[in-house]
Amino acid sequence: MIEIKTELTTNKKQKPDLNNLGFGRFFTDHMFVLDYKEDKGWHDPRIIPYQPISLDPAAKVFHYSQTVFEGLKAYLTVDKRVLLFRPESNFKRLNVSNERLCIPAINEELALEALKQLVAVDRDWIPSTPGTSLYIRPFIIATDPCLGVSSAKQFQFIMILSPVGSYYKDGIKPVRILVEDYYVRAAPGGTGAAKTGGNYASSLKGQEMASKDGYEQTLWLDGKEKRYVEEVGSMNIFFKINGTVITPALNGSILPGITRDSMIQLLKAKKIAVEERRISINEIVEAYHNGALEEAFGTGTAAVISPIGELKWLDEKIIINNSEIGEVTQMLYDTLIGIQNGSLKDEFSWTIML
Template sequence: MKMSEIKIELTTNPKEKPAVDQLGFGQVFTDHMFIMDYTEGQGWHDPRIIPYQPLSLEPSSMVFHYGQSVFEGLKAYLTVNNETLLFRPDRNFNRLNNSNDRLVIPAIDEELALEGLKKLVTIDREWIPNAPGTSLYVRPFIIATEPHLGVHPAKNYLFMIIMSPSGSYYKGGINPVKIMVEQQFVRAVVGGTGEAKTGGNYASALKGQEIADREGYAQTLWLDGKENRYIEEVGSMNIFFKINGTVITPALNGSILPGITRDSMIQVLKSKNIPVEERLISIDEVVEAYQNGTLEEAFGTGTAAVISPVGELKWRDEKMIINNGEIGEVSQMLYDTLTGIQNGTIEDTFGWTIKL
């Protein structure tokens, strides 16, 4: 399939764009979306950009019953020079195909998907907010649409990209959050779907989040599903700890999502000659580090927030206050570096950004 085959239908009824100071997250969507069909025997076909609109699906569409769905999340940015940048979109489409493989969804052409994204962002460029900390959130996803209640991989799918202007994650500055370690429920297990970005992983995490909310905590820190001992993720983010000068993050083990922000942080740390390790880290090790005064920082990383510092960690009856509840030096450096690359104020020596 040639990239020039992407058909474009522009809206005749553009929507009113929200005020920059009224932007939330994922509530307002741009004028257009990318869509492509998969039919068994024909493969992926008919790539097109059309006006944003509702879908019409059969109630028996298999996505509603057996959860065959995957998605991604990335952002487009306006730089200080009014240029449009994408941040590592090739990695997102590569990870989407890894998720596809786990969910037995046919692989997409990553180059075609990237070309479709570039055209979509270019068409809806005026939707990218220009205030500090804002961006255009991009959500590619695939769903099984075959109308059949038999349990098997579907024969029909839709691949779509929708976009939403996103406000600043930190409106009043970066404020460390309170995290509760979950002891009863688990998010994923090795051999399951934890390393795939599929909706079921997030549904299974809602109960833990509900409990955390009820107790006044912002997120849940998940432990492994076998020994209920080793740290995996925090909420929907990867987690890092700075202990005695070394930054430690759980190694990718099959149940942890390989975060693109996570990978970026590791590369930045190495470029700054800050020791960083990817390995098993138990909650006991974190508690011991807190008790002996070597737990210096903790932070989550992800597309939405980039960095989410942890100011308090609750484990059983112990409340651990980290770095006096303030953002740490390394956390701040990582946030400033990554956002600087994304908004064009810092030179991209890693080759991560694509200019449109």
């Protein structure tokens, strides 16, 4: 076992109301920290009481956004086992983001062991009510106090934990989506395939515009031609057309979602045709008019699946499956949730039990 120093808190927090958790509002008693200096590499792994971070005002993370993050969950099963869902994939993707942002690669084995120990320390924070989980946020920030535009020489890798409620308080329901025709989320050669804060900051304006129009999310088109579908909100997107499930192929500007990959594997296991390819907004509109557009949904860590009941493209409203959850969408949601919470057998070896 990798040695990780642990300092337990002497002032435990009061646990929040399990019926009013929301998302990312409460945090556990401890956090993991790992430092990097150019002459020492990554060093001093430690679990410490949850606390504020002290940074120099000139830290590069503030000025040049040299930062990456991840998101995953731990689940408490009915028989009180703790399951992590595909954490190795998250740390592998974190290193892909690191490479794009000129951040030194982390030791993925160390990161996984640190996560296991951190979750074990704060195990009593994992909520037990149906639909709840412990959200895990690993992130890396550039702490180098220098205003020169260059890669930092000092970083911190931190993991924090947050008990979260069910994404859908009133049950899973289709959402309404505005197709964005002006702003773009990412472009070829940019950072769209990296999980970095700037991608999310650049999406806020589109989200704000969608909300003003009464829509829950934005559907992003490609940054070059503004023709091809890429992501919806902060999720990957799927369409079921004439019995085949289609999702945009990874092209360097689309985040390679772990839930996305899980859905593709599930579809193949269920013998449902699935394609990864470019798909234009015009093809979707045409499929709608031909009666071939059967279902649509987004996928991501927070919601698992977000069914789509309506798309607005220019002046046209596209109603999908009578704004009801499709059969395939529901099956995928139920299956993945069942694997994650241990109520269904994990045929894919995705979960790790603590």
